[in-house]
Amino acid sequence: MTEIGRASCLIVDDEAPLRQVLMHLMRGDGFECFEAANGRDALDFLETHRVTLAISDIRMPRVDGIELLREIRARYPDTAVIMITAVxxxxxxxxxxxxxxxxxxxxxxxxxxxxxxxRQAMERRRLVMENRDYQERLEERVEAQARRLEEQFLMGIQSLAEALEVKDPYTRGHSIRVSHYSSVIARTLRLDDEMIWQVELGGHVHDIGKIGVREAVLNKQGPLTAEEYEHIMIHPVVGWRILAPLLGDAPIALNIVRSHHERLDGKGVPDGLRGRAVPLEARIAAAADAIDAMTSGRPYRGAEMTLEGAVEEIIRHGGVQFDPDVVDAVTTAASSGKLALIPRATKPLLTP
Structure with a gap:
């Protein structure tokens, strides 16, 4: 089904009688018609009007039909063009x-x-536009499907991260809390929305590499030996290797996974980065991770700290372990009440 009956046509010819003949013909077929005496006038008209069809002579003063055709194809690709010439x-x-x-x-x-x-030109135009619309809708569907797959993947990764924690009541919910604290710090630093989103994601999955750590070490109820500590600190690299092929569009989150145990003084792991070489997002996550570790407590550490006590420790290690800008953001967020501890789950998991 063509668009004749609800279409518009621009007749471009330097011969006024021919323009009138063609306009009369096209109006009879249901077109709304306009005219121009040369290519320049036609381009001026098209700047403010969109037409379905242009019928143009080739040899005209000012801008000829060939140049008009080029301009229409480049600027108004939805307009079909039929060329007319006496030669x-x-x-x-x-x-x-x-x-x-x-x-x-x-x-x-x-x-x-x-x-x-x-009629033939209008049918071809219809087919071209339908094909283009189909391609655009197909691309949109593919993008939407990719987003859904990515969301499902991220949900699976986050579920896996949470599954690593449920066996230990002292770390249960750790990733969620680190994600939240990191987000609060990032917002206090006035970072943009995309970076905040990736910081939250990085917080959720920062410890995913612990799936490569021996369970006996991961859940040990006493202080770690030097060998055990070295073993457990492989998790940033393990996590980065797991997620790098899957989070290529989230490099900020990946930086958190790999570098959240780096220190400002260069004594961190795995790369011994120093100062500003440690990505800002990792510096944020390091402080958030430390806050949760200090306020969660462990059997061998004694009583867990209050938020105030944890903030004091963050301040005390500012410029050495923690970024001073991040330390300032932590103190600002804590004093304003935006940074508050998330209660830990204390009920044991139900078993069949």
Whole structure:
């Protein structure tokens, strides 16, 4: 089904009588018609009007039909163009079709021939636009499906991170809390929304590498030996290797996974980064991770700290272990009440 009956047409020719003949013909077929005496006037008109079809002579003053055709194809690709000329030149016809004309007519022509060529051009235009719309909708569906797959993947990763914690009541909910504290610090630093989102994601999955740590070490109820500590500190690299192929679009989150145990003084792991070489997002997560560790407590550490006590420790190690800007953000967020501890789950898991 063509668009004739609800379409518009621009007739471009330097011969006024021919313009009137074509306009009369096209109006009879339901087109709303406009006219221009040359290519320059046609381009001026098209700047403020969109037409379905342009029928243009080739040889005209100012801007000729070939240049008009190029401009229409470049600027108004939805407009179908039929070229008309008094010179039967195969090379010119081929050139017009190569540029993008839908058809090519030679004067003199029969009006029924014009009608037939217009119908063909409009049908081709319809098919081209339908194909383009299909491709765009297909791309949108593919993108939407990719987003859904990514969301499902991230949910799975977060569930896995939480599953690592449920066996230990002292770390249960650790990733959620680190994600939240990191987000509060990032917002206090006035970071942009995309970075805040990735900081939250990084907090959720920062310890995913612990799936590569021996369970006996991971859940040990006493102080770690030097060998055990070295073993457990492989988790940033393990986590980074697991997630790097999957979070290519989230490099900030990946930086947190790899570098949340780096220190400002260069004595951290795994890369011994120093100062500003430690990514800002990792410096944020390091402070959030430390806050949760200090306020969660462990059997061999004694009583857990209050938030105030943890903030004092963060301040005390500022400039050595923690970034001074991040320390300032922690103190600001804590004093304003935006940084508050999330209660830990204390009930044991139900067993069958």
């Amino acid at each position: 039967a030149d195969v090379d010119v016809a081929v050139k017009c079709l190569a540029i993008g004309a839908m058809d090519y007519l030679t004067k003199p022509f029969h009006l029924e021939e014009v009608r037939a060529r217009v």
